[in-house]
Amino acid sequence: MNKVTGEITVKGTIDREENAAFELHVQAKDRSASPRTTHCKVLVEVIDVNDNAPAISVTSMMNAVREDARSGTAVGLITVSDKDGGVNGKVHCKIVDSVPFKLLSSYKNYYSLVVDGSLDRETTSQYNVTVIATDEGIPPLSSNSVISVYVADVNDNAPRFSETIFNVYLKENSPVGGLIASLTAHDPDMNENTQMSYSFLEGNNGKSLSTMININSLTGEIYSIQSFNFEDVNTFQFHVQATDSGVPPLSTNVTVNVFILDENDNSPVILPPYSDHGAVNSENVPYSAEAGYFVTKIRAVDADCRRLPTCFLD
Template sequence: YEENQAYEIRVQARDKGTPPRSAHCKVLFEVIDVNDNAPEISVSSLMSPVKEDTEIGTAVAMVTITDKDGGKNGQTNCKLTGSVPFKLKSNYKNYYSLLVDGPLDRERVSQYNVSITATDEGTPSLSSIRIITVQVSDVNDNPPRFLDYHINIYVKENSPVGTTMHALTSLDLDLNENAKSTYHLISSSPKTTQIASMVNINSETGDIVSLQSFNYEELKTFQFKVQATDSGVPPLSSNVTVNVFILDENDNNPTILAPYSEHGSVNSESIPYSAEAGYFVAKIRAVDADSGYNALLSYHLSEPKGNNLFRIGTSTGEIRTKRRMSDNDLKTHPLVVLV
């Protein structure tokens, strides 16, 4: 039927008389169609990739359905199968437009396999399926993101200049240039602190490098902000607050506050012979500019060795007698205290 819907045959009948006589007629054969052809789906003007910010209603492709059969056998219906953000819109008879019908997000789905099914109205009906692959291209719709809003960095005092204090990292869900971030210092706190003279940040790697050696006794903490900016058009950015805490090192000797003579010894104290054991003689006071265990002081009598008359409180610095005085004891006892 699809090649010839009808045939015409001319027939002649002739007798064997003399002279022979003949007659003619025309026979028409009409071929009746059966549903033996499935619909054919053709796609043209396919737009792929499609930007993820493409507006709803934008045409992605033109779809044409053809069926070689006739009558209802050649009448077709077309639809999409599955859940996709696209739809078919009929333009004229068997011509359709494939349109965007929902928001696209490359970061969620970067490719769609759109399945088109065409079915004819024959008995039994025949159908065919065509799968169109639509790629979703990236646009710069995601700013760089730091792992947290605040980052705490701990740096030992006296660390050499050029020490890498921390390596900042950010995450950008976009692709290529849209995901390539650079880093910059944007503000400092306190205002009197010149952050730019204290730290530097590698704009490409995010490494924060010290420009000076820090002293815990002068500066215990400072704060600044870093901005990460991607290379998309237009560029997007986000900030993170960086808190730097200087860690104390034991770099300060204890300072003794008790009075000294010109020779560096504690002022002389008089002890009566009647003093009982535990008699309070003097109190040594000292401070340390460090902190924590580095400033936790202990007191010890270091000279003379074998002295059995005095003791000092390890934590209090109080010097007391260990026993009563006797006539055999020296009249003067120089004590050397180690803090």
């Protein structure tokens, strides 16, 4: 304060957010030999300017939201504040990203972050949601905050085989215990939802699968428990089911066709009347028979596939 003129001037930094008003007690005194005084009270009100940007804070947040969460499911609670007053302290919030979430104003400067679309963890397991808060000051000030939302897995995917039908070719007389096929299914879910077990469903070969093949329930590897003979069984079919460990469990099936490949493991057999070992058969030929005369026909068969025996004179 100027002691002579009484002018009151600013000598330091004024911040309305710290002191919205100042109360000054002023004394005026004359210069007489016996000075007289008077007093007054001066009230200084600080006018606000928009010098504070809004502040965003996340007051609560779910660790993860299930991927099957419905629209409207609350994910977190957001609070915004602005130290300024009047219109300078009025704040509006919005999400600037294209994400399946939205903000709902719950009370004054409180907002709920809720699901606003379908979620699929196998497509997107984490969203970074950018929230921007803007006040109504002139010029307006704004701030933003990035909120990470994690998507929790649910068992919504059944195991998948690369093919719906597998064709396997196996040589006859292969050793018992040999690997016939290795079936592997894939599950895009995670943790226990992707842990699988394999089992047989049924066969249509007329024989019990348990006497022919065995399956490793953990790996999907299929082994023979007998040696196959093409002349007895040349093909058979069975179905394998892969089941995950989710709740509830999901499964899928695959068809396996096994074709037994023939090997030359059978000798030709001469049909009667010339089939008796060591037997002597005679045929009458006219003395006048010329070259090329038909004497007789000897027939032979071979149990192997598509093998025609060739006969020679010895």
